[in-house]
Every structure is written in C-alpha cells, then in structure tokens.
Amino acid sequence: MATAAPVQGLVAVTGPTGFIGSHVVKTLRRAGIAVRAVVHPQSKKADQLTELRALGCDIASADVGDLGALERAFNGCASVVHLVAVIRERLGATFDLINRRGAAEVAAAARTAGVGRLVHLSALGAGPQAPRYLRSKWAGEEAIRRGGVPYVILRPSFVIGPGGGAATQLADVVRLGPWYLFHLLGAPRRPLVALAAVMPVVPVFGSGQYRSMPVDVRDLLEVVRQALTRHDILGEAYDLCGPDVLTYEALLDEVARALGVRRWKAHMPMGLSRALVREFRYLPNPPITQDEFEALLVDNVCQGTRSVQVFSLRLTPVREAIRHALHEGVRDG
Numbered sequence: 001m002a003t004a005a006p007v008q009g010l011v012a013v014t015g016p017t018g019f020i021g022s023h024v025v026k027t028l029r030r031a032g033i034a035v036r037a038v039v040h041p042q043s044k045k046a047d048q049l050t051e052l053r054a055l056g057c058d059i060a061s062a063d064v065g066d067l068g069a070l071e072r073a074f075n076g077c078a079s080v081v082h083l084v085a086v087i088r089e090r091l092g093a094t095f096d097l098i099n100r101r102g103a104a105e106v107a108a109a110a111r112t113a114g115v116g117r118l119v120h121l122s123a124l125g126a127g128p129q130a131p132r133y134l135r136s137k138w139a140g141e142e143a144i145r146r147g148g149v150p151y152v153i154l155r156p157s158f159v160i161g162p163g164g165g166a167a168t169q170l171a172d173v174v175r176l177g178p179w180y181l182f183h184l185l186g187a188p189r190r191p192l193v194a195l196a197a198v199m200p201v202v203p204v205f206g207s208g209q210y211r212s213m214p215v216d217v218r219d220l221l222e223v224v225r226q227a228l229t230r231h232d233i234l235g236e237a238y239d240l241c242g243p244d245v246l247t248y249e250a251l252l253d254e255v256a257r258a259l260g261v262r263r264w265k266a267h268m269p270m271g272l273s274r275a276l277v278r279e280f281r282y283l284p285n286p287p288i289t290q291d292e293f294e295a296l297l298v299d300n301v302c303q304g305t306r307s308v309q310v311f312s313l314r315l316t317p318v319r320e321a322i323r324h325a326l327h328e329g330v331r332d333g
C-alpha cells in the first residue's frame with residue numbers, strides 16, 4: 001500500500017454512529033488522530049455514543065440541515081469526512097433533504113469554518129439518470145463540487161465489514177430465508193431460525209443475476225486515509241469496487257458458505273417480486289424498499305482499475321471480506 005503523510009489536525013466526521021462512520025472513527029483514533037464526532041441530535045444510538053466517548057472523540061451535535069450547528073461543529077477542524085446519507089426516506093428525512101441539501105450545507109459550513117479538505121462518501125452508480133437514491137447521491141456530489149472546499153469524492157460499491165452493511169443484512173436473509181420478514185415484524189428469532197433449518201430456502205427476486213463488486217471496509221478505510229492526506233488526488237471522484245464481480249445469487253452463496261449453511265434459492269418471477277415490494281410499503285420496517293429494489297436491480301460494477309492504481313490497493317477478495325465481516329469483526333473490536 002502507498003505510504004502517505006500522517007493525517008494533520010482535527011478531523012470532523014459526520015455520521016460517526018453509522019456503519020462506515022464507526023469504522024472511520026475507530027481507525028483514525030487508533031492512529032492517534034484527533035476526531036470530532038458530529039452526531040445526529042436525534043440519534044437513538046446510545047451505545048455508539050458511549051463508544052465514541054471511550055475512543056476519546058470530541059463530540060459535537062449537528063443535524064445536516066442546521067448550518068449554524070455544522071459551522072460550530074467544524075470550527076477548528078482541518079478536514080471533514082462526510083458520511084451522512086439516508087437510503088430509506090422517512091418523514092422529514094427525504095433523499096433531497098439529507099443526501100443533496102445536507103451535502104450542500106456541510107460544504108457551506110466547512111467553507112465558512114475554514115476547513116481545508118472535504119472527503120465525501122458518495123455511492124457507485126451515482127448519476128443524473130440513475131434510480132432515485134443514486135440520483136440524490138449524484139446531487140450531493142454536485143453540491144460538494146460547487147462548495148468551494150478542496151474535496152475528494154469516493155464512490156464505493158456495497159461495503160462489507162463487521163457491524164452492519166450488506167454482509168450483516170445478507171447474513172440475516174440467508175439464516176432466516178422467507179422468515180426474515182417475520183423477524184423484521186418483531187417475531188422472536190430462535191423459532192424462525194428453527195423454521196429456516198426445516199425449510200432451507202432463500203427467496204430471490206427474478207433471476208438474481210444483477211451484479212455487484214462489494215468492497216471490504218478495510219480497503220475503503222485505506223482510501224479514506226489517503227484522501228485525508230494526499231494533494232494529488234483532490235478535486236476528483238473515485239469509484240471503488242472489490243476485486244470480484246458477483247451476481248446477487250453468487251453473493252448469497254458466499255454468505256451461506258461463510259455461515260456454514262446450505263440454502264436453496266427460490267426465484268420469484270419479476271412481476272410478482274415487484275408487486276410484493278410495492279406492498280412492503282405498508283410495513284413499518286420493510287425488508288426492502290422500492291428505492292432499494294430499483295438500485296439492487298442495476299448492475300453495480302466498476303469500469304477499469306483506476307482507483308486500484310491511484311491508491312495502490314491490494315483489494316481484499318470478497319470471500320475473505322465476508323468471512324472477516326461475519327467472524328472476525330468482534331475480535332477486531
């Protein structure tokens with residue numbers, strides 16, 4: 001891996017209680033870097049907040065819609081890593097408000113506070129013609145580009161790591177199969193696991209041939225570290241994928257392999273899948289939303305190896321990434 005200069009100065013991290021945010025904060029703190037964790041004022045994640053304190057973070061509170069609070073949170077910071085986004089819209093937290101306008105407010109506040117660099121997490125496939133979520137991530141990128149602060153935009157595919165994200169969710173899908181839905185509705189887990197063992201089937205939307213290139217969170221963290229230090233990479237957006245192209249079906253197989261279980265796949269016709277996903281909107285915690293479904297069906301793959309070269313990456317194979325996410329994460333702490 002490329003050696004980079006050490007990260008200088010105080011780094012503000014927005015979304016520090018999230019899946020990627022908690023990894024970013026831990027990595028920075030373990031390297032002895034001063035971190036200001038900019039926490040969502042409405043956060044219900046008391047455990048993560050305690051952990052941020054235990055890691056020695058300076059804590060600030062700011063909603064991404066609150067320019068004044070963001071300016072105060074960024075005051076005295078050399079860099080900002082912006083990780084706030086929603087993939088599921090809620091009342092008062094639409095894609096436009098959080099993913100586009102939130103990014104614009106973060107850029108404006110960083111400029112006012114004299115921040116020297118903004119590292120922004122976008123998503124692979126973000127673009128003006130993409131499905132809604134990815135379109136809002138594109139609008140967020142545009143706000144960062146116009147924001148007047150030197151930036152690096154990173155566009156990862158699905159991120160695989162301990163404590164959340166795609167691996168954790170797919171592990172539940174594989175373990176519980178069709179009963180995953182009942183788990184989300186609040187049914188106790190143990191009888192559902194028993195039912196899944198009797199009927200070891202995982203439902204798959206359509207052919208399951210839509211592809212992705214999941215990336216290990218440790219590879220993303222290396223890129224974030226370089227994004228905070230190198231000058232030659234400023235002002236650009238970098239796609240970031242893992243080394244393996246997998247269909248959704250193959251990804252389920254890899255997760256089942258890591259869990260040591262066998263599962264048959266039950267393919268649902270696409271028409272039925274669409275109708276089912278539409279009905280999920282009536283559930284308080286659906287297994288998948290319409291927006292997630294549309295994004296899932298689009299091939300989520302990188303063209304070429306530019307990021308591998310720019311960041312001198314030795315990418316983690318997906319099998320190792322999933323094994324680490326599901327088995328080693330707890331030991332890593």
Ligand SMILES: NC(=O)c1ccc[n+]([C@@H]2O[C@H](COP(=O)([O-])OP(=O)(O)OC[C@H]3O[C@@H](n4cnc5c(N)ncnc54)[C@H](OP(=O)(O)O)[C@@H]3O)[C@@H](O)[C@H]2O)c1
Pocket residue numbers: 014015016017018019020021039040041042043044045062063064065082083084085086093098121122123124137155156157158159160164165166
């Ligand atoms: N996970 C992936 O596979 C993946 C792939 C590609 C790109 N990305 C991008 O990477 C970034 C981080 O993703 P993630 O998976 O870590 O997301 P996440 O786990 O959902 O975390 C989102 C964070 O944003 C905070 N937040 C939500 N609304 C906020 C608001 N109004 N004001 C301030 N903070 C708010 C949340 O706080 P509370 O939860 O405490 O309320 C949480 O800390 C996002 O930009 C995402 O688009 C993720």
